[in-house]
Amino acid sequence: MPTDENALADATPAAAGDATLRDQVIDALRTVYDPEIPVNIYELGLIYDIAIDESGAVAIEMTLTAPGCPVAGSMPGTVQEAVAAVPGVSKVDVELVWDPPWDQSRMSEAAQLELGMF
Numbered sequence: 001m002p003t004d005e006n007a008l009a010d011a012t013p014a015a016a017g018d019a020t021l022r023d024q025v026i027d028a029l030r031t032v033y034d035p036e037i038p039v040n041i042y043e044l045g046l047i048y049d050i051a052i053d054e055s056g057a058v059a060i061e062m063t064l065t066a067p068g069c070p071v072a073g074s075m076p077g078t079v080q081e082a083v084a085a086v087p088g089v090s091k092v093d094v095e096l097v098w099d100p101p102w103d104q105s106r107m108s109e110a111a112q113l114e115l116g117m118f
Contacts, residue, residue, distance in 0.1 A: 015081045021052055021088050028082045029060075035071055039114055041079070045106025048097065056090035058083055072096065 029042040030082040041047060060079060062099070064072055071078075076094040083092045104117070 010048070019084070021056065022050065025050060025058055025083055025089065028086050029079065032075075032078055032082050033069065034065065036069075037065070039107070039111045041075075043108045043111035043114075044102075045108065045111070046102060056088050058089050058092045060092070060094045061097055061114045062094060063097055065102050067098055 026042060029047055030040045032041045033039065034041060034044055037044060044065070046064060047060060047062050049059075051059040058090070060083065062076070062079065064075060076096050079096075080092045080094045082090055083094075104112075107115075107117075
């Protein structure tokens with residue numbers, strides 16, 4: 001699944017008027033960092049899907065860099081707290097998935113530049 005903003009927005013149908021809320025949710029996701037990599041989880045490509053319904057309920061499908069990641073138990077809660085703080089969000093569900101597996105190709109160009117991968 002694509003990880004750049006435009007492709008992700010296109011992958012999930014959005015209700016009219018929810019573009020601003022979507023942008024705010026993405027901004028909130030950008031405040032959450034992988035503890036082992038100095039890049040936020042959105043730019044790392046760990047967010048596979050964001051769905052927002054008309055009531056402001058947000059469903060996020062995400063992964064981690066590896067199944068044995070030490071934050072597997074806490075990261076979904078951290079993501080949930082960050083997104084729940086966005087005005088207009090009524091509920092947040094975070095689902096941790098392992099398929100498809102994450103790999104470095106999912107990172108944004110900005111993340112690759114930050115990590116010196118170009």
